[in-house]
Amino acid sequence: MSAILFFFMLQSDLGATTYDKYCAQCHGEQGDGQGIATEFVMPRPRNFTTGVFKFRSTQSGQLPLESDLEKVVREGIRGTSMPSFAQLGESEIKAVVAHIQGYYQAVIDRDKEEGFYPPKVAEMGNPPKVTDALITHGREVYLQSGCGDCHGYEGRADGPSSLTLKDDYDESILPANLNRGWEFRAGHELTDIFRAFTTGLSGTPMASFADAIPADDRWALASYVQSLSVGEEPTASAQVSASIVDQLPESMDDPLWDSAPEAYFPLTGQMMWAPVNHQPGVRSVTVKALHDQSSVALLVSWDDPSFSVAGAEAPGGADEEDDWGFETEEEDDFGDFFDEEPAAQVDADQFAIQFPSGFPAPNERPYIVMGDGSNPVNLWRWVQDGSLASQQAPAEAQSGHANLWTEYKGNVSLSSELAKGRNQISALSDGTPLKGSVHYLNGRYHLMVTRTLLTDSEDEVQLEVGKFLPILFWAWDGHRNEKEAMGNLSAWFFLRLEQPVDRSVYVKTAGAAFLTAILLLWAIRAARDSSRQEPSEVVESAT
Amino acid sequence: MIRNPLFQAFLLMVGAYIFYTYGIAVLSKPIPSSLVTQYMGITLGVVFLYMASSNDVWSEFKRPIYETLLGLTPTHRTVRLVALIAIPLFVGYRTYMGVKPSTQAPPPFRTVHPANPESISFNGKTISMITQANPLRADAAQYESHVAVGKRVYYQHCFYCHGDTWAGDGHFARGFVPKPAKFTGDETLAILTESYVFWRIAKGGPGLPREATPWNSAMPAWEGRLSEDEIWSVIMYLYDAIGKEPRSQSSVGEGH
Numbered sequence: 001m002s003a004i005l006f007f008f009m010l011q012s013d014l015g016a017t018t019y020d021k022y023c024a025q026c027h028g029e030q031g032d033g034q035g036i037a038t039e040f041v042m043p044r045p046r047n048f049t050t051g052v053f054k055f056r057s058t059q060s061g062q063l064p065l066e067s068d069l070e071k072v073v074r075e076g077i078r079g080t081s082m083p084s085f086a087q088l089g090e091s092e093i094k095a096v097v098a099h100i101q102g103y104y105q106a107v108i109d110r111d112k113e114e115g116f117y118p119p120k121v122a123e124m125g126n127p128p129k130v131t132d133a134l135i136t137h138g139r140e141v142y143l144q145s146g147c148g149d150c151h152g153y154e155g156r157a158d159g160p161s162s163l164t165l166k167d168d169y170d171e172s173i174l175p176a177n178l179n180r181g182w183e184f185r186a187g188h189e190l191t192d193i194f195r196a197f198t199t200g201l202s203g204t205p206m207a208s209f210a211d212a213i214p215a216d217d218r219w220a221l222a223s224y225v226q227s228l229s230v231g232e233e234p235t236a237s238a239q240v241s242a243s244i245v246d247q248l249p250e251s252m253d254d255p256l257w258d259s260a261p262e263a264y265f266p267l268t269g270q271m272m273w274a275p276v277n278h279q280p281g282v283r284s285v286t287v288k289a290l291h292d293q294s295s296v297a298l299l300v301s302w303d304d305p306s307f308s309v310a311g312a313e314a315p316g317g318a319d320e321e322d323d324w325g326f327e328t329e330e331e332d333d334f335g336d337f338f339d340e341e342p343a344a345q346v347d348a349d350q351f352a353i354q355f356p357s358g359f360p361a362p363n364e365r366p367y368i369v370m371g372d373g374s375n376p377v378n379l380w381r382w383v384q385d386g387s388l389a390s391q392q393a394p395a396e397a398q399s400g401h402a403n404l405w406t407e408y409k410g411n412v413s414l415s416s417e418l419a420k421g422r423n424q425i426s427a428l429s430d431g432t433p434l435k436g437s438v439h440y441l442n443g444r445y446h447l448m449v450t451r452t453l454l455t456d457s458e459d460e461v462q463l464e465v466g467k468f469l470p471i472l473f474w475a476w477d478g479h480r481n482e483k484e485a486m487g488n489l490s491a492w493f494f495l496r497l498e499q500p501v502d503r504s505v506y507v508k509t510a511g512a513a514f515l516t517a518i519l520l521l522w523a524i525r526a527a528r529d530s531s532r533q534e535p536s537e538v539v540e541s542a543t
Numbered sequence: 544m545i546r547n548p549l550f551q552a553f554l555l556m557v558g559a560y561i562f563y564t565y566g567i568a569v570l571s572k573p574i575p576s577s578l579v580t581q582y583m584g585i586t587l588g589v590v591f592l593y594m595a596s597s598n599d600v601w602s603e604f605k606r607p608i609y610e611t612l613l614g615l616t617p618t619h620r621t622v623r624l625v626a627l628i629a630i631p632l633f634v635g636y637r638t639y640m641g642v643k644p645s646t647q648a649p650p651p652f653r654t655v656h657p658a659n660p661e662s663i664s665f666n667g668k669t670i671s672m673i674t675q676a677n678p679l680r681a682d683a684a685q686y687e688s689h690v691a692v693g694k695r696v697y698y699q700h701c702f703y704c705h706g707d708t709w710a711g712d713g714h715f716a717r718g719f720v721p722k723p724a725k726f727t728g729d730e731t732l733a734i735l736t737e738s739y740v741f742w743r744i745a746k747g748g749p750g751l752p753r754e755a756t757p758w759n760s761a762m763p764a765w766e767g768r769l770s771e772d773e774i775w776s777v778i779m780y781l782y783d784a785i786g787k788e789p790r791s792q793s794s795v796g797e798g799h
Binding site: 022025026035036037040041042080081083085089207233236238239241266267268269271272274278284336362363364366367368372375466468489490491492493494496498499502504505508509510511512513514516517520521523524526527528531 | 606609612613614619623626627630631632634635637638639642643644646647648649657694695698699702703706707713714715717718719720745747748749753756757758759760761762763768
């Protein structure tokens, strides 16, 4: 008996020390989610004392199993600050989960009294085989069940209710962007997605659909959501290659763009200078490029669920601490926030492409955050000014879903700026006009910009064919009040304008092959000559 | 056939190729393909040397080649035709790969642990990189409280890049080239002095010498955002957390 007691004491001791070493900094010494790092993580750390947990295998409204919590500790939560603690070892993980359960013992006791404890596991069934027909059916379920109200017509978290959602802490919370499977909190496997619909994510507007949507339809829905993206983040490309075309495309709809390779670059919040952008709004860009030896065209795309013009009232109150979790569906009791908070104003969405100023040096670059006095950068900046024209939803979306469709289009001008650091930016009056067009479609911006390779201003970047030209991308989500240096940026990568095909390559290749063939023929001839002179030797050795 | 010297030489070359590309990789570390080409050249030379060592071996060695060149039988003629097409094509391919313009981005040349200056100026105060030890270690009774301060500094300013478990894998790390330093393992803190670490924290990316590509580093310069004591505390916390000792100041002088 005393041995068992001793074991439990050890266990709780191990749980407490492990918790203090690894968990308390975010989740708080009292388990209330108020640690020293709380305001620097994304999203807000879990408050254990309420007993409300997003990721469970249990029925809606019930507490999680120990194994659910152990899984979170072991694997972490993708797309958030919660890392994997797999290196702790299983006994520590079990002990720390037992310790965490102590913080919501009152909730366990209440559920015991009411007959909800131990919690019941939600019915899962077996996943079906994913087919194109199932995915198509899943899309119908998606649109008919109202998923798009929060997650948007194409799943980019841009639905009409998206920006007004709040969680149990009364904090703004964004629905999951279903085009970024690697950020799905609960995982990108078919069963993970199905489980999220089935159990709901407690404490968030993402309710359980176990009763509202039949299991077969939920599997179809899961296969549609899974089909929208991949489960692992693409690796960062090293460069964006611009191939040569006879004439640059006039618009971003030109089929010439289809064959251009797409580069992927991750973005992070700017953290080199205060204020640090702890809740980055734009997390990657994709880039294509083409050139015709006199001008270059770049086509950049990035996700932003909020189309923001400076000065507009924020739908849900502009809030830098947005969560962007795997959660959806507004619940009725979240509807009264307008009375509580004064409407905040949003800033303009912005995008900038950063190059070294002048002729880029091969081995030295300007400082990533907008250069410095000795090594300035040239920024090509677009600022959302509200001039883009709203577009009507096409016929396919008209039948009942026109409210989910958000589209804006138009030609824009970009400013060419010289920056000698984040606080020393000046527009270049002698700059070359940067022609551009922007298309915002259902949660995704597309920006096309063209410029001549060389310009008359020595402050502007001079783009030489065949060189590796440093390039870096900035994006600002105006809804999060991102502006100035508090934006999102990539690392330095390369833009490479492909060289015209050099004939000498083919001459050298053909020449080498031809010479080798001659050499072989000459060897055959030499062999024949020698066999005529000494026929006996060959005949002897051949027999 | 197995007794034919040409066939044996062929087998030997195939075996040598497999050994250079896979065998060495298993035994120690893989070697670059240019070195494999060089080794294969040497091996071929040795094989020829052996084959030419006696007239009998040499004539046996060259006989199949000679017969193929002459096209004695239909089989020989087929082999000859195939070789006449395949060998020039192969040479052409290798030439093309060699002369076509490279589209590979140039590799980053970067010194990971650049040489430190002799001293730095921190908010006007000179701190020697040669002799300055962590001043907070002087009073052993205060160790725990300094580590506690350091932990707070780490989880308010550092962990989102350098990670909860000090492995350089915080939630911001995915966007950086180069990646944030990994403190666990034997390649960073374990081989550095505390004054070196102080320099790197105080001056950050912008304070790196040119060979360490200061323009690429996302490490902020914390001078002005953290006090001297806060930096020494976070250094103490880090060594405490990873369970390693800093390299001692005196061993720097001796080592160089």
